[in-house]
Amino acid sequence: MSNPVVLIVMGSDSDVPTMEETAKVLTEFGVPFEMRISSAHRSPERTGKLAHEAAGRGIQLIIAAAGMAAHLAGVVAAETTLPVIGVPMGGGPLSGMDALYATVQMPGGIPVATMAIGKAGAKNAALFAVQILSLTDSSLREKFAAYRAQMAVEVEQKDQALQASRRL
Structure with a gap:
């Protein structure tokens, strides 16, 4: 497979089954990607480094998925000028609403495109990535x-x- 142009980063291995929807769509369209696990809270330096170095490795956009407090997409967006698409994960005591609010309520100046909670959002994140990449392809x-x-x-x-x- 050629060099990845999309980075999928998840806060936990429990997010992998949902984010396989993203991988499936990107594969269907022939978009090379890589999947990584890195937490905004448990491994902030690693997360910042992944985001900061992504463009230099040929990544064109990042899809970030997390649940609960879900600051992953925002932390990633703060460390890169690449487009970031956030996918809030379901579950937890608030059934993903906390993740949705944490992902969508970014301060002005640090945008994160936010998809729906869970598998529908994971699929749409890939489709949105395809739309963005199709601007030049x-x-x-x-x-x-x-x-x-x-x-x-x-x-x-x-x-x-x-x-x-x-x-x-």
């Missing part, structure tokens, strides 16, 4: 357009199946 732009067109076809097919089953 026409092949990726074509793949994304085909993906969206196929989604529309699938919806129409499901509607046709529903209509056929209702006529019985």
Whole structure:
């Protein structure tokens, strides 16, 4: 696989199953990536170094996933000028709402694009990454357009199946 252009960083190994959705989509589109575990709170120096050095390694954007206090995306965004996409993880006593608020409520000047909680957010983070990367990659732009067109076809097919089953 060629050099990664997307860095997926997670606060814990418990986030891996959810973030496999991100990996699956990026793989489907042929976008090279790497996955790392680093915590904003338990390994702040390591996290800062990963973010700070990412651009120099050819990374073009970072997807950061964390639960609970979920400061990972913000810490990463503070250490790089690359686009950062945050994915709040579900679970915990507040079912991921704490992670959502911690990810989305960034101070002015340090933006983090924030996706939905959990697997839907993990999938959308990858799709958003593809959209960003497609700004300078026409092949990726074509793949994304085909993906969206196929989604529309699938919806129409499901509607046709529903209509056929209702006529019985």
